[in-house]
Amino acid sequence: MSTRSIGQEFTKGLWNENPVLRQLLGLCPTLAVTGWVINGLAMGLATSFVLIFSSIVVSIIKKLIPSQVRIASYIVIIATFVTVADRFLAAYFPDISKDLGPYVPLIVVNCIILGRQEAFSSKNSVGRSLIDALGMSSGFVLTLLVLSSIREILGSGTYLGHQVMGSWFTPWIIMILPAGAFLALGILLGIALHIEKKTKSRI
Amino acid sequence: MTEKMLITQSSPHFRDKDSVPKIMYAVVISLAPAVFASLYFFRLRALLLLLCCVAACLATEAIFLRLRKKPLQALLDGSAIITGLLLAMTLPPSLPLDMAVIGAVIAIAIGKQVFGGLGYNIFNPALVGRAFLQTAFPVAMTTWIPPLTKTINTATYATPLGDLKFQDAVAQGTLAPLKDLFFGNTGGCLGETSALALIIGGLFLLSRRVIDWRIPLGIILSLSVFTGIFWLANPVKYASPLFHLLAGGLLLGAFFMATDMVTSPITPLGTWVYALGIGIVIGLVRLFGGFPEGVMYSILFMNTFVPLLNRHTRPRILGERRAQ
Amino acid sequence: MKLSVQMVVVLTSVGLLSGSFLATVGILTKERVELNKQREVEAAIIKVVPGTESSTKLYEAKDFKVYGGKNQDGTLIGYGILVSGIGFQDKITLMLGTDISLTKTTRLEIIEQKETPGLGAKIEDEDVFLKFWEGRDCSQAISLRKPAVKTAEELAASEVNTITGATISSESVLKIVNNSVEKLRQLIKEGQIQDGEQDVH
Structure with a gap:
């Protein structure tokens, strides 16, 4: 059982336990779909949807599930919501769905989601699980947003498809390629660690 | 007692009369014929690219030494100059200068300093810079001009x-x-x-x-x-x-x-x-x-x-x- | 309740519940998803066969589909061949429009490609690549003009332009097109393509 205040339960996902920057979870979609802000945002929101609803359902039925079959049950629940998200995108946002390709179905194996069920929702009340899921989702969406902003501005000279860099600017094509994803994420992680170190040493 | 009493460095340990600057400046001298050749064939373009790359490498190195609170004398060991020279040597003569500067910054920052500076890098820094440019600006990096000693009248030219x-x-x-x-x-x-x-x-x-x-x-x-x-x-x-x-x-x-x-x-x-x-x-x-x-x-x-x-x-x- | 029984019951009910939930979602979205796919194909046919008002699916195989474009009177005015093939890095999916006698191309559209951005990806570029594909003589195999020229007038009737620096991607597209035109010609000869059987809205 968590002993944090409600506020801390939410904010821990933003920084101290940020799924990408601090826990290094969910790196596959983080690297793969952040070439453009719109894709990063769609992936972040789809993952959030799955995480929030899975957390609610798991924390409701946590007492009913025998521990031997808990992982199997969690995966079925997660897969259900992933399929819903996948169908929704295919039906209403076909372009984004095409861009994200196999990465939407792959949300099923995103460690952030199963990790939160194991570590949190299966042990805490519905309310706390919801707050925790909201915090983790926000952390994930924000990180994806930052990463995809860097990559889209440098890699295409645009933001959300609008030209933001002048005509003098030649896009750094490497930034929308996988190599650019690794470089940008590496630098982000480095900065995050640096800030963490600074704040710790001050205390 | 401080923690810094024992300084450990990874093996192998060689003792040698040669110092890092001595080796580095030998490399600089050995590059002279190729530098003159490039100046002869590509004139001003070559000169500008060489100057930009070396200056950007030195500047990046200085910034990192400052950030890591290391003495600025390390700038004089010649390694940053070599990285700049070698990077410029691998660039097409028609490459815009701002791209060359980006390549030089990447070479020192990503190729060398993030690993811990001279001696710790896994990859050749100049080539890291070039690989970045090759992937970032594939068109500019594969556009060639004929040497100025040749009188050919074509817009594009191939290696x-x-x-x-x-x-x-x-x-x-x-x-x-x-x-x-x-x-x-x-x-x-x-x-x-x-x-x-x-x-x-x-x-x-x-x-x-x-x-x-x-x-x-x-x-x-x-x-x-x-x-x-x-x-x-x-x-x-x-x-x-x-x-x-x-x-x-x-x-x-x-x-x-x-x-x-x-x-x-x-x-x-x-x-x-x-x-x-x-x-x-x-x-x-x-x-x-x-x-x-x-x-x-x-x-x-x-x-x-x-x-x-x-x-x-x-x-x-x-x-x-x-x-x- | 015995533990093993509880495990079976829980897993079964979780499975059943999510299964029925997904079935509902699937039914609700099915129509829209298919409509989206259809729209995409239709938009491409209208582009590659100018003057198309309605279209028909004439032939379907793996990675090779033939659509017929019809004008207002419902007469077939051209073919749109939707085909996939190997490019420099990954599959290239394109649609080629030809006239009804299969002697002239009308237009080329790239539907999906993952070529190198800035180089091979120029196969999507109108001025560098696509415009040179209009009105080519495809009664024989089309060939590439190397090195590239500036205007379409410099090309022979059955030649298309190369993208400077992306010869492999240009060649891949050429190969896909030549193969698919040949395949369609064979199908027409064998009488496997008939005009206007099933209508695609």
Whole structure:
């Protein structure tokens, strides 16, 4: 059982336990779909949807599930919501769905989601699980947003498809390629660690 | 008591009269013929690119030394100047200067300083910078101009290796003559066109024992054998080994890039494996890959094997027994 | 309740519940998803066969589909061949429009490609590549003009332009097109393509 205040339960996902920057979870979609802000945002929101609803359902039925079959049950629940998200995108946002390709179905194996069920929702009340899921989702969406902003501005000279860099600017094509994803994420992680170190040493 | 009483550094530990600056400035001198050749063939473009790259490398190095609170004297060890020179040597003469600066910053920042500075980097910094530019600006990095000594009136111009790969130059008989390749009267990166200048510089480094002779020899041997087999089998389709040795960045890579002390193996056996591997990968890329030239990627590729080679070719310590 | 029984019951009910939930979602979205796919194909046919008012699916195989474009009167005016093939890095999916006699191309559209951005990806570029594909003589195999030329007038009737620096991607597209035109010609000869059997809205 968590002993944090409600506020801390939410904010821990933003920084101290940020799924990408601090826990290094969910790196596959983080690297793969952040070439453009719109894709990063769609992936972040789809993952959030799955995480929030899975957390609610798991924390409701946590007492009913025998521990031997808990992982199997969690995966079925997660897969259900992933399929819903996948169908929704295919039906209403076909372009984004095409861009994200196999990465939407792959949300099923995103460690952030199963990790939160194991570590949190299966042990805490519905309310706390919801707050925790909201915090983790926000952390994930924000990180994806930052990463995809860097990559889209440098890699295409645009933001959300609008030209933001002048005509003098030649896009750094490497930034929308996988190599650019690794470089940008590496630098982000480095900065995050640096800030963490600074704040710790001050205390 | 402070924690800094014992300073540990990873083995091997050599004692040598040579200091880092002494070696580095020998490399700078050895690059002089190639630098003059590039100035002769590409004039002002070459000068500007060289100046931009060296200045950007020095500036980036200074910023990182400052951030890491290290003495600024380290700037004078010459390593940043060499990275800048070598990077400029691998750039096409028509490359916009801002791109060259980006490449130089990446070379020092990502190629060297994030690993911990001189001596800790896994990859050759200049080649990291070039690899970044190649991927970031593929069009600018594959646009060539003819040397200013040639009076050709075309908008686009191809390197000898580009002709070989994309225009079927062997069958068409339009392959650049070996004489032009030897003196440098062809299209290409700043420092790669003149084989003569590179050989002079390389021999100087060999005579001063700054570089390991096994590396250039191994690369040249394996590339010659590899391309030689195909040439003997079908001389109508494949170019001769001599063409492959003189064209593109091979000599520049073999003498100046692959021989970087930090990123090449330390044992003789490891060095042979490393050098032969580079030659074969270059041959594979040139003959069967999507790119016309493969020197940069093959050196970076073999750089990744260096720690492994060092570990597995380590001579047995006296008295150590082979594991049962 | 015995543990093993509880495990079976829980897993079964979780499975059943999510299964029925997904079935509902699937039914609700099915229509829209298919409509989206259809729209995409239709938009491409209208582009590659100018003057198309309605279209028909004439033939379907793996990675090779033929659509017929019809004008207002419902007469077939051209073919749209939707085909996939190997490019420099990954599959290239394109649609080629030809006239009804299969002697002239009308237009080329790239539907999906993952070529190198800035180089091979120029196969999507109108001015560098696509415009040179209009009105080519495809009664024989089309060939590439190397090195590239500036205007379409410099090309022979059955030649298309190369993208400078992306010869492999240009060649891949050429190969896909030549193969698919040949395949369609064979199908028409064998009488496997009939005009206007099933209508695609």
